[in-house]
Amino acid sequence: MDTISMEALDFRYLLIEHYKKIGLDENDLAVVLMIDHLLEQKNKFITADLLGLRMALSTEAIDKILVRLINRGLLEYETTNKNMKTSLKPLRKKLYKEFQLALAKEQELNSSVTRNASLKNIYEVFEKELSRTLSPLEFSIINEWLNFGYSDEMIINALKEAVSKNKKSLRSIDKILLQWQTRDDMEKEGYSAVSEKWNKDIEQTIKIAKTKWIDDDDK
DSSP: OOOOOGGGSOHHHHHHHHTTTTTOOHHHHHHHHHHHHHHHTTOOOOOHHHHHHHOSSOHHHHHHHHHHHHHTTSOEEEEETTEEEEEOHHHHHHHHHHHHHHHHHHHHHHHHHHHHHHHHHHHHHHHHHHTSOOOHHHHHHHHHHHHHTOOHHHHHHHHHHHHHTTOOSHHHHHHHHHHHHHHHHHHHHSOOOHHHHHHHHHHHHHHHHTSOOTTOOOO
C-alpha cells in the first residue's frame, strides 16, 4: 500500500467523512471545525468564550464539548514558552488512522474482487477445455495455485499445454507449472526451492481431501 502522509490529507474532509465513526456528534463537529478555522486565523488559544462569539451554541454547551474532547484525547492544550496553545493534533492522528484502516479495507476488498474474477475466469476455461465440470478438490487445487503465486495466464497456458498432449488431469497441469517455475527460477537465480515446498503442499491438500486426483493420466 502506498504511504500517504498525514500532512497531504485534507483534515476537514477526513473529519466530515469519519466524525460519526469516532464518536462525535454534529455539535462536536461544529466546534472542531470552528476551532480549526480560528487556528488558521492565527488564534493560538481557543476558549469556550471565543467560540461562543462565533457560534449559536451557548458558552456552557461549548465548554462541555471542549472538556469531552480533551477527555477523549482528541484535543489538547500545549504550553510553549509559557504560552498556552490549542492543538487538534490528537484528532488529526485519530482521523489519519481511520483513513489508513478504510484504505486498507478498500484495497483488501478490491483484491478479493480481483481474485474472485481470476478464479471465475480460470474455472470457465478449465471446464470448457476439459469438457466437464470440476470437482471440489480440483477447485481447491486451482485456488492453491493462485495462492502459490501462479498467474491466470500461466495456469491457463499450462492447461492448454497439457490438453495438447492429451493429458487432462490436474496433476499433469501441476507438473507443467512446476517445470516452468523451476526453469524460470533457474534462469533468474541459478537454483529453485519451489519443487520440495510445492510437492509437500499439494500432498497435504490431497491427504485432507482423502481422494485421488481425477484422471491421473501422467503416471
